[in-house]
Amino acid sequence: MGSVSRPASLAAALVILLGATAASCGDDDPDVALGSVSRTTVAEVVDAPAAVTAKSAATLSAPADGTLAEMRVAPGDQVRKGQVLAIIDSPGSESRLRQAKQALDAARRAGGGFGGGVNLSGVQKETDKAAAAAFAAARKAAGKITDPTARAALLTHVDSAERQYEVAARAAGQAVRAVQRGVAGISSAMSALSAAQRLQAQQAYDLAKSTVDALTLRAPIPGIVQYGGASTSSSAASALGALSALGGAAAPSLGGAPADSQPGVDVAIPVGGQVRAGTAVLTVVDTSALGLVAEVDETDVLLVQPGQNATVELDAATGATYTAGVRSVDVLPTSSARGGVAYRVRLALGTGEYADGRDAPAPRPGMSAVVHLQVRQADDAVAVPAAAVFSADGRDAVWVVRDGRAERVDVTVGVQGADLVQIVSGVEAGQRVVVRGTDLVTSGQEFP
Structure with a gap:
């Protein structure tokens, strides 16, 4: 009947249900007891392991090799979206940007002019x-x-x-081939x-500048800062891997290589410390609305x-x-986490x-949690203790005990x-039924 649990109020109802009608069936069957069918509220609750989730979270990493030039926030600081949190100094990225700027200036000055006897196919290949x-460099970055x-x-940006x-x-290419076939002038190909x-x-130049701009780490979301990356090594790792905004929008992933740290060391990367491309510098977590990700078994x-x-x-x-x-x-x-197939259920936490x-x-x-999902409820329902129901x-x-004898119904x-x-x-409310020891009862057995 699935993984279910009962609130204390219904446990109390069970005590009332048995009440004065529950009775032993004599010295011969001390493990068999009777009770009365009653009307009460029955609720079905599915239990599931879960983990608390933030509204969203984002880990900021170094976009290129370099050093941590500035850290403008401390752990626990509340930051706003777009706020500058840290700055990476990357001489390599700056150098590539300068080279790209020089190449751009040279291309603009050329203005479509090539020297005599130019190899048009060679120029195209070099440009390509x-x-x-x-x-490739931009995608790698x-x-x-x-x-x-x-x-x-x-x-x-790269794709576009x-x-x-x-x-x-x-x-x-079409212009070069037209020149080679003698159907177009060389000026059109050069143009x-x-x-190109x-x-x-x-x-x-634009792609190199994007990398340099990314050296200034800005908060992509509002939230609380912590140094380094986010660790998901707990038992709730699978749930944390699915952090999602409670409003329905996908949240930034917590993936990324966390910065190395030692026990007892507050700052994972000190100002002036070296970073490699992809090193997690800090994480921003938006806890303005907490949620839960629960794993519910396929049977429920x-x-x-x-x-x-x-x-x-x-x-x-x-x-x-x-x-x-x-x-x-x-x-x-x-x-x-318990083996088998499960589905993630996302909840808003109050x-x-x-x-x-x-x-x-x-x-x-x-944080680890257990969620008790109230999936169905029947009010004023004809009910018996769960132990009274068996399979035959x-x-x-x-x-059911009628006229002092047991009858299977x-x-x-x-x-x-x-x-x-x-x-x-x-069955109907008021009837007497066996509520304990159903496997010890036989058809026609007498009861006081």
């Missing part, structure tokens, strides 16, 4: 080779940026620039090649729907209960309190709680 090298927004923006150059290169060279030089996930309520228990806040609500259920599965009414502390992203000949059944089960089960048909 330079363009390919610039695009982009691949080492851990902030997905900045990485995606640079890659988009490459498409533009391919158009210009095709036009130049097309010059345009200028475009290549401009794009090489079809019962989970957006909008359902849940309660949450955290390992870090023993005795506290938090509220939550289901926001979405993933379509594709993931490997369950406030919590202790049993004595005190406010519970705000959790931190990555492929059907659910209960032992097939039943249709509805909402299934851990303690109580709704009976849709088969």
Whole structure:
């Protein structure tokens, strides 16, 4: 019947359900007990392991080899989107930008003029080779940026620039071939090649400048700063790998190589320290809205729907209960931490309190939790204790005691709680049923 649990209120209802009607069946069968079918509320709750998630998070890394020139924030600082957090000094990147600027200036000064006897095919090949090298270098630099927004923006820029150059290169190639066939003048080919060279030089400059601009690390989101990258080595790693904004937008990934650090050392990378391209310098975490990512087993996930309520228990806040609500259920599965197939359920996390009414502390992203998802509820339902229902000949059944004798009655089960089960048909409120020791009862057995 799935992984279910019951709130204390329904456990109390179970005590009332048995109440004065629960009785031993004599000295011969001390392990068999009777109870009465009653009407009460039955709720089905699915339990699932989970991890607390931030609204979003982004790790900022060095886009190129160099040194950490400035660190303008400290761990725990609240920063705004776009705020400058650190600056990387990369002489290599600055040098490539200067070379690209010189090449661009030279291409502009050339203005389409080539010396006599120029090898047009050779010029085209050299231009294509330079363009390919610039695009490859830009893609390599982009691949080492851990902030997905900045990485995606640079890659988009590279793709767009490459498409533009391919158009210009095709036009130049067609003009060169036309000259070679004797159907066009050399001036048209020189003009097309010059345009391709200028475009290549401009794009090489723009891409080099993008890398230099990325040396100034800016906060892509508002949030709290911590040094280095984000570690996902806990048991909640799979959930943390799916951090998502509660508003439905995809959150930046926490991926990237964390900066090396030693126990007892506060700063992973000191100002003036060397960094390599891709080294995580700091991470910004937006905790303005906390959520949960729960792993629900495939046997239970079809019962989970957006909008359902849940309660949450955290390992870090023993005795506290938090509220939550289901926001979405993933379509594709993931490997369950318990083995088998599971689906990620994303929830908005509310406030919590202790049993004595005190406010519970705000959790931190990555904390382990157990989510109790209330998937179904039946009010004023005909119900029996879960132990009263057993399987016989492929059907659910209960032992009903009529005129002092046990009679097996097939039943249709509805909402299934851990303690109580709704009976849709088969028995009525007020009837006596065996609620313990059903495997010890035989048809026709007498009961007082």
